[in-house]
Amino acid sequence: MSVFAWPIRVYFEDTDMAGVVYYANYLKFMERARTEWLRGLGFEQDRLKEEERLVFAVRSAEVDYLSPARFNDALVVESRVVRAGRASIAFAQEVLRDDDDKRVLLAQGRIKVACLDAQTFKPAAMPRLLLEAVNSVC
Template sequence: MRAQNGAQSFAHRCRVYYEDTDAGGIVYYVNYLKFMERARTERLRELGFAQSAMAGIENLLFVVHSSEARYHKPARLDDELLISAEVIELNRASLRFQQQVRRAADDVLLCEGQFLVACVRADSLKPRAIPEALRTAFAGQGGAGTHSEQEIQRGS
């Protein structure tokens, strides 16, 4: 199932700290993956799904199955970044995210990537279906909003 691209866009803001950079003051390449992970987590939170609650209530975890990244320009110490996290493919037990890291000051594309994220059972790490409430939120059919623990448990 292809995810619907609504007018609603999402971007997580973060700042580049000294710990994110190499000796030349440029963001170390692997840290872009960390920034994108945080953006995916915040995207879920914006939709009303905290990963900690999903692990405990729904016995659900998301794990990265595969990733691809392309680096265009460097980010530097103190840059403010905007990291998008858009679901471009929604399958029974996985999501594919398209992500971009842009410098907030001038909107320059620094890095972009795609991530296939699998939904697994927290206790066994075996694949499981994405709950309907989450599928609906990502498909844009029920919109963003906070889902109660009962809705998450029901998968509605």
């Protein structure tokens, strides 16, 4: 199973009053990593919408928060495809920070995205080339 890693820097706007990353921002970090993963496969979401009439939407998300990230931390989001169907992709994602000589797991998520018709928002099959690209990294 292929792992896609995307670096993220924590900005002041990502933190809460306690000075740690606000919990919902981990979902944003994971979203950015999935977008970059898709781009790395050669597919842009705006082009999929315009040319294929397809969009992706999060169907379910489950996140475990294990350790806090703070302002200016350099993080990495690792994404793995767990399962790919004709109209959905299940991901396992981890947000990590390198501390000295060890990697610390901060949050882990299980995210399922659905492929939808951009006009009706009903499930739609991924184009053959996209599905083949996704399956090539499983």
